[in-house]
Amino acid sequence: MNAAILPSHIIGADPAEKNFLLAVEALTVSFDGFKAVNDVSFYVDPNEIRVIIGPNGAGKTTVLDLICGRTKASAGSIKYKGQELTKLSESAIVLAGVGRKFQTPSIYDDLTVFENLEISYPRGRSVFGALTFKRDAQVRDRIEEVASMIFLKDQLLERAEFLSHGQKQWLEIGMLLIQDPELLMLDEPVAGMSVGERVKTAELLNEIIKGRSVLVIEHDMKFVEDIAHRVTVLHQGKVLSEGSMERVKNDPKVIEVYLGH
Amino acid sequence: MLGDYSLTDLSSIFVMQGFAGLILFSVYTLMALGLAIIFGQMGVINMAHGEFMILGAYMTYLCSGFFQTHLPALFPAYFFVAMALAFVASGALGMLVEWALIRHLYKRPLDTLLATWGLSLILQQAYRTIFGPREVGVELPAWLIGSVQVTDTIEIPINGMFVMAVTLLITAGVALLMYRSRFGAQVRAVVQNRPMAGAVGIDTEKVDRLTFGLGCGIAGIAGSAFTMVGSTGPTSGQLYIVDTFLIVVFGGAASLLGTIASAFSISQTQSTLEFFLSGSTAKVITLLAVVGILMLRPQGLFTLKVRR
């Protein structure tokens, strides 16, 4: 069994020396005095898959909200490729290369699968650009390519409303893929999925994480063990432990508050 | 523009206009209280709120006539009966409307707005058919007429003080009800987490109906108080609806204290400006200021920072 290890020990080197894709430092946010995220620091390497785990209310989703600009930080910094994100608008953060999937599938019920994907296609994002956007062969091919990756190529013309829960999750992942972010943030991508869907999703994730960094929140430990390079455990808004799955799993503090006996 | 007045004149003007403002403040507060409950707690936009108020005013008018002809001995006290009746009538109509209309539209706030606007048109026409298109006024009992001479330049009308006293009582009552009673706790529970409130055994539908009825009932009392300072016509309610919504939004929709503070600042600004400028310019400046501030600070004056 390992002794408690502070995150800075795991990182080893001085953060400034290394080229992190994402450097979160001393991040704090408080809602009416309640510190939902309290002095959290962690670093994500290029091409790393990082999983954030922790009990309910640990501040996991809030950390993602802070990174993508949905919630404004009270203190601390978030540097993405050396660029400070806390001052940017949500759309600017997306354009910088950060993509985010929400906990409940967040797709456009009234549009078809094709149109859902098309909206995420990284072109014509200004008012004028959207007005004159042409659905050319390049767009169609890319959408069809992604649609087959997310197992939805036969549903392209269906309204998204009529998809199953799992298919909706895939659609949202597909929408992120088309965006082609360098940092992909997924909030519980397999929650509420059947066993079959879960296996397919793991397969899908393994496919799409190639060439990018991924930050995942997940409760399913089996799934976490399958994909995680490193794990960060949050508890009551603070980093409780960090390291490889093996190491975190054997950390007595983690066992006490989260994994159980 | 201040140069033409002496210092004593000015202070008298401010006191008297301040008092006129306080009467306006009382009517605004009563109307806004009902709306703050319905909009702030339930998120429902009730465009017919003014018509619920006018129902209370017409009830008072009927009462005044009834006591005059049938119970002249009790006439001095009719106003209290009228207010109770106004509360019951507007509250009952409110609960009926909630049952027939509002409950189907909780997930579509903009549609509620249109539907209640339709309701307000129907009520206006109903008032016109029943009470006639002309404005009606009520007969005040003798003890409410006249004014108290404070100094030789300052006098304060008694009916105004009465309206203020009523406002104070109702406001205190609502505050007690919402923050100290079991019913208030249930309302707040339903607002914060409807499924959970339902799961712990609160009849959420009943709470909705009572809340809506309470808001409308308070509007009825506002109408009753309104008869003392103005006359009542079928479309009088519509004149106040925008002001009232602005007050509620300006105060921060979910806060009773904010509603009161906002009613106070808006009514005082308006009535003080009214003395120096024409009524319409005063109103335009007041409303523009409110809209301007709301554009810069859309959450209103008093709000809690909450996790989205």
Place this chain on the structure above:
Amino acid sequence: MTRAPSSTVHDNPFMKPMEWISLALLVAVIFLVLPMLLDAFRLNLVGKYLTYSFVALGLVICWGFGGILSLGQGVFFGLGGYLMAMYLKLEASSVENTKIQSTPGIPDFMDWNQITELPWFWKPFTSLPFTLIAVIVVPAFFAFVIGTAMFRRRVGGTYFAIITQAIAAILTILIVGQQGYTGGINGITDLRTLHGWDIRTDRAHNILYFVNGGLLVACILFAQYVKRSKLGRILVAMRDKEDRVRFSGYQVASFKTFAFCLAAVFAAIGGAMFTLQVGFMSPSFVGIVPSIEMVIYAAVGGRLSLFGAVWGTLLVNWAKTSFSESFPELWLFGLGALFIAVVLAFPNGLAGIYRSYVEPRLTRRVKALEPAPAVALPHGTPAE
């Protein structure tokens, strides 16, 4: 990697066959049927109604697609109308025409209010080109300022409705209060000529009716272009899941502002045409009551249907005119009931009824003509 055959998804056609038929029907009714059936007076009345349908058309884009309900469209209708009226009034107030006034050459209501010089903001309206540009630019700018201020701060839904309503109230009070500059409650009346051309004759009314119809069709076509563009789909997407759109890299506020500005410009064109055809403009078309009434036109037609907006406007106004002529006291009951019914029972209005009952039958017959299934804009559930 397997690839689905590209032929499955076409670019949206500009209009689907059924939409072409709807357009043809509308054009036939406006340009042939009504002018043949109605006398000059009634045709002018229809022309007046059609100016309201510009507002309804804008609301379909802004409210139906974008989910932004403005209760202040009367402001833009009024702005368009007043700016036009200012030009016409100045032309009607030549020194020659107003020589009995104490100050000849200024509009009569200014003279009545002891104003002796034309105010600065009236002066440019002696120019017709300036006026025509102002009719478009001023409302668009106004909408841009309101839209940017509100949408940047994430004000939407009911708050936006309340604020726009307050703006309508403010503008009405301002116009009524500033009699000397605006003509007050009576508005700007006694308008005579447009660049020397008498607009009061039957013949002029007739010509203006067709100009109005042409402009309306042009606006419908532009709205259709917006609707079928990616922007149209983004509006629908924003209505559903605003956050998702934001996190797909769009500045949601700009898109909302665009929809609001477009609706404002449509309304202003309608207002200007109203002034030309009816010969006056007054605050009674600016305030809260007319603004909400114009929402019901769009709702009755079907808040997601561009053509429905026109039919809804015509139907409600036809009902209003016939009721008001025979049973004036019943009209408000009817209008009130219409608001409630369209919300509770027919949230998609006439277009919804058409789609559920008429179209399925028609489609069976037209099917032979239709190409492979196209990606259609969904009809969808009404916005919140």
